[in-house]
Amino acid sequence: xxxxxxxxxxxxxxxxxxxxxxxxxxxxxxxxxxxxxxxxxxxxxxxxxxxxxxxxxxxxxxxxxxxxxxxxxxxxxxxxxxxxxxxxxxxxxxxxxxxxxxxxxxxxxxxxxxxxxxxxxxxxxxxxxxxxxxxxxxxxxxxxxxxxxxxxxxxxxxxxxxxxxxxxxxxxxxxxxxxxxxxxxxxxxxxxxxxxxxxxxxxxxxxxxxxxxxxx
Amino acid sequence: xxxxxxxxxxxxxxxxxxxxxxxxxxxxxxxxxxxxxxxxxxxxxxxxxxxxxxxxxxxxxxxxxxxxxxxxxxxxxxxxxxxxxxxxxxxxxxxxxxxxxxxxxxxxxxxxxxxxxxxxxxxxxxxxxxxxxxxxxxxxxxxxxxxxxxxxxxxxxxxxxxxxxxxxxxxxxxxxxxxxxxxxxxxxxxxxxxxxxxxxxxxxxxxxxxxxxxxxxx
Numbered sequence: 433x434x435x436x437x438x439x440x441x442x443x444x445x446x447x448x449x450x451x452x453x454x455x456x457x458x459x460x461x462x463x464x465x466x467x468x469x470x471x472x473x474x475x476x477x478x479x480x481x482x483x484x485x486x487x488x489x490x491x492x493x494x495x496x497x498x499x500x501x502x503x504x505x506x507x508x509x510x511x512x513x514x515x516x517x518x519x520x521x522x523x524x525x526x527x528x529x530x531x532x533x534x535x536x537x538x539x540x541x542x543x544x545x546x547x548x549x550x551x552x553x554x555x556x557x558x559x560x561x562x563x564x565x566x567x568x569x570x571x572x573x574x575x576x577x578x579x580x581x582x583x584x585x586x587x588x589x590x591x592x593x594x595x596x597x598x599x600x601x602x603x604x605x606x607x608x609x610x611x612x613x614x615x616x617x618x619x620x621x622x623x624x625x626x627x628x629x630x631x632x633x634x635x636x637x638x639x640x641x642x643x644x645x646x647x648x
Numbered sequence: 649x650x651x652x653x654x655x656x657x658x659x660x661x662x663x664x665x666x667x668x669x670x671x672x673x674x675x676x677x678x679x680x681x682x683x684x685x686x687x688x689x690x691x692x693x694x695x696x697x698x699x700x701x702x703x704x705x706x707x708x709x710x711x712x713x714x715x716x717x718x719x720x721x722x723x724x725x726x727x728x729x730x731x732x733x734x735x736x737x738x739x740x741x742x743x744x745x746x747x748x749x750x751x752x753x754x755x756x757x758x759x760x761x762x763x764x765x766x767x768x769x770x771x772x773x774x775x776x777x778x779x780x781x782x783x784x785x786x787x788x789x790x791x792x793x794x795x796x797x798x799x800x801x802x803x804x805x806x807x808x809x810x811x812x813x814x815x816x817x818x819x820x821x822x823x824x825x826x827x828x829x830x831x832x833x834x835x836x837x838x839x840x841x842x843x844x845x846x847x848x849x850x851x852x853x854x855x856x857x858x859x860x861x862x863x864x865x866x
Binding site: 492496499525600 | 693710723731
């Protein structure tokens, strides 16, 4: 049960590799004209991105709730295969990925998973690496549609895997048109129930110590 | 030996006649959310057999007008930290029903027990009556659970720090023991707004343990 949830946690973080701050204005999106060129540009940016540090704001929108459940935290990525996804408020929750292993830390307790031990985790790990390399538009595990407007590219990913499909109906990623990095990441459970993650205060290619990816 | 026997007799005598012990048989069910709060956000941990799951629990009150004002609807949503819904229940007209659940929790025993958990969270006794009893009589109030929602058992309100009629410092808790084939234990500790800020629920046979702590009240 928890294992599957952790797969979803990985799904949540993999697209966040390309972090950038900007909220796209509501404009009409049309189908991308030159997908090959876009793919090349995103791959180039990803290849040159060695570290990312950013804050994030996560909003949970639910049809039945008259409030938005908001969480905030910090995101750190270091090439290759190192990731720190840390919720700071209103609760503490830490996900670490380091060279094929994932750790979840809460209440001073650590759960560890070997991402190479199962095909599902391995495919998600590969998916994450592909995302780093810029292959987000060509992932075979998702049916992908790409749209654009003056500010952003919108990538809509519909999972083909039934196990993922029952939890997520779609993922939408807004990529900044200028920087080719991700502005916003949204997971849809239905049209009205979704989780939106925005990235703030991004710093790219700053020195990041390996200690950030180890549970102390 | 003789002294012990005498103390025992005296204790029985005190318990039998001392006004600190009160019973509230005529439970009127109201939810733990008072008028000024509509939503509670909890951090949640669930242990079920060898499985462990953590996430958030949201209790949301939907107050309508007219008749619905005194009998509001409630939505209880369980979700993961990253925001994905796990289970959703709705309490309306005195009945709790499962609205939806993910395949991850597609086990009848789990969502039925979770439903009882939600019922017990919503059900409460009339606090005005309780406070009157506390002020006049004491620190332990015994109540009965509702039969209407299929949960039977006993419920105890425990209050520490009360001296005579003074209600200066009160630590409030509630213990619930249900009856039936698979009895459950339930502990609720309340904050100064009389909102449960720590809830622990356990069912030994299925090795189900749910623990939640209040993060925010809106």
